[in-house]
Amino acid sequence: MGTRGLGLLLVLTFVIAAGTIVQDFRFDHSIARERAAGLGVDREVGSLSVALANLKAAQTAYVATGQDPAFWMTQVADVSAEIDAAIRRRRAATTHEGARKRYDAAAAALTAFTAVDGRVRTYVRAEQRLLASDLVFVDSIEAIARLSGELDAARAAELSASDARLSRLETLRFAMNALTIAFVLAIALFFKRASVEAIAPAATPAGSPGLGRIAPQPPPVPMTVPDQALNLADAAALCGDLARVTDTRDVPALFDRAAIVLAARGAVLWVADAGGSRLRPSLTHGYSERVLAKMGPLPVDAENATSLAYRSMRPQTVHGAAPGSPGAIAVPLLAASGCVGVLAAETRQQKPGHDVLPVAQMIAAQLAALVTTAEAPGQKTG
Numbered sequence: 001m002g003t004r005g006l007g008l009l010l011v012l013t014f015v016i017a018a019g020t021i022v023q024d025f026r027f028d029h030s031i032a033r034e035r036a037a038g039l040g041v042d043r044e045v046g047s048l049s050v051a052l053a054n055l056k057a058a059q060t061a062y063v064a065t066g067q068d069p070a071f072w073m074t075q076v077a078d079v080s081a082e083i084d085a086a087i088r089r090r091r092a093a094t095t096h097e098g099a100r101k102r103y104d105a106a107a108a109a110l111t112a113f114t115a116v117d118g119r120v121r122t123y124v125r126a127e128q129r130l131l132a133s134d135l136v137f138v139d140s141i142e143a144i145a146r147l148s149g150e151l152d153a154a155r156a157a158e159l160s161a162s163d164a165r166l167s168r169l170e171t172l173r174f175a176m177n178a179l180t181i182a183f184v185l186a187i188a189l190f191f192k193r194a195s196v197e198a199i200a201p202a203a204t205p206a207g208s209p210g211l212g213r214i215a216p217q218p219p220p221v222p223m224t225v226p227d228q229a230l231n232l233a234d235a236a237a238l239c240g241d242l243a244r245v246t247d248t249r250d251v252p253a254l255f256d257r258a259a260i261v262l263a264a265r266g267a268v269l270w271v272a273d274a275g276g277s278r279l280r281p282s283l284t285h286g287y288s289e290r291v292l293a294k295m296g297p298l299p300v301d302a303e304n305a306t307s308l309a310y311r312s313m314r315p316q317t318v319h320g321a322a323p324g325s326p327g328a329i330a331v332p333l334l335a336a337s338g339c340v341g342v343l344a345a346e347t348r349q350q351k352p353g354h355d356v357l358p359v360a361q362m363i364a365a366q367l368a369a370l371v372t373t374a375e376a377p378g379q380k381t382g
């Protein structure tokens with residue numbers, strides 16, 4: 001392949017890598033938006049359970065001794081209006097046909113309750129409290145129970161649809177990253193083979209057959225490689241090995257390789273506890289026993305790059321305070337269930353190189369899969 005062909009191949013590789021990074025951020029935004037929408041549905045529909053309890057209590061007060069029925073009738077009317085508005089709002093917002101039918105059934109149940117409530121008010125105003133009590137404690141309770149059941153079913157349908165969309169997004173992102181890693185690995189192997197062939201000594205026959213002499217070579221040209229340049233072939237190989245892990249005892253050695261690939265002075269794999277309120281060190285590399293003894297759990301609301309990466313689900317970069325001082329990166333471990341931890345690394349440069357974060361994100365994606373599918377390994381020092 002000529003020089004022009006190699007240049008085009010390099011440009012294509014850069015375009016694909018850059019496009020993958022941009023699309024990965026888009027996937028992150030879509031996943032975060034979908035997760036926020038699911039939480040919004042859960043909160044909004046869940047709050048209606050409290051409203052239904054208030055509705056039931058207010059109507060019961062119609063027939064309670066010493067209560068002012070007129071006051072409680074106003075409360076029932078106000079709460080019913082709030083519930084009706086919430087049902088209409090959720091029906092208009094949902095894209096799930098099953099959930100829409102459930103909201104229609106919930107609206108019908110609310111209409112039935114309103115009709116019963118009108119009869120109850122008539123009996124209360126006529127001082128027929130016994131008949132009013134029969135309606136309140138039988139017909140109204142049945143209507144409210146039916147309404148509550150339909151709302152619960154609608155919430156379940158919406159959350160199930162949201163989970164399906166999240167799973168589809170995660171699958172698409174994983175497939176995209178896997179294809180990009182395979183492509184970059186193939187290009188890296190191609191250039192490695194091309195470089196070996198280019199530096200092989202050329203033999204020119206001279207004298208008798210079977211003998212040769214080495215052609216004179218021009219003096220080598222000094223080449224400076226930036227400290228922050230990462231080996232993409234090593235990164236791709238590491239990601240492949242992480243994806244094939246079947247025994248968690250293999251993970252500590254792979255984590256050491258991850259730190260070497262990132263050219264990190266030190267690295268820590270932080271894993272969120274069951275409550276999601278603290279990050280605990282699961283794997284470490286490059287730190288002494290004295291430092292590890294002082295390394296405790298991090299609150300997720302603390303003011304540091306690791307906690308911020310977990311809360312925001314976005315990579316964080318920290319520059320060294322002075323020339324020669326190390327910088328740092330913190331990359332969230334994102335899974336379908338949310339952020340499950342953070343990969344933090346201390347770089348050898350004051351400002352982490354531009355290629356460090358993309359490689360760290362690829363490694364973090366593989367570690368996230370291991371954290372969510374297996375028991376976290378015990379702490380290991382490098």
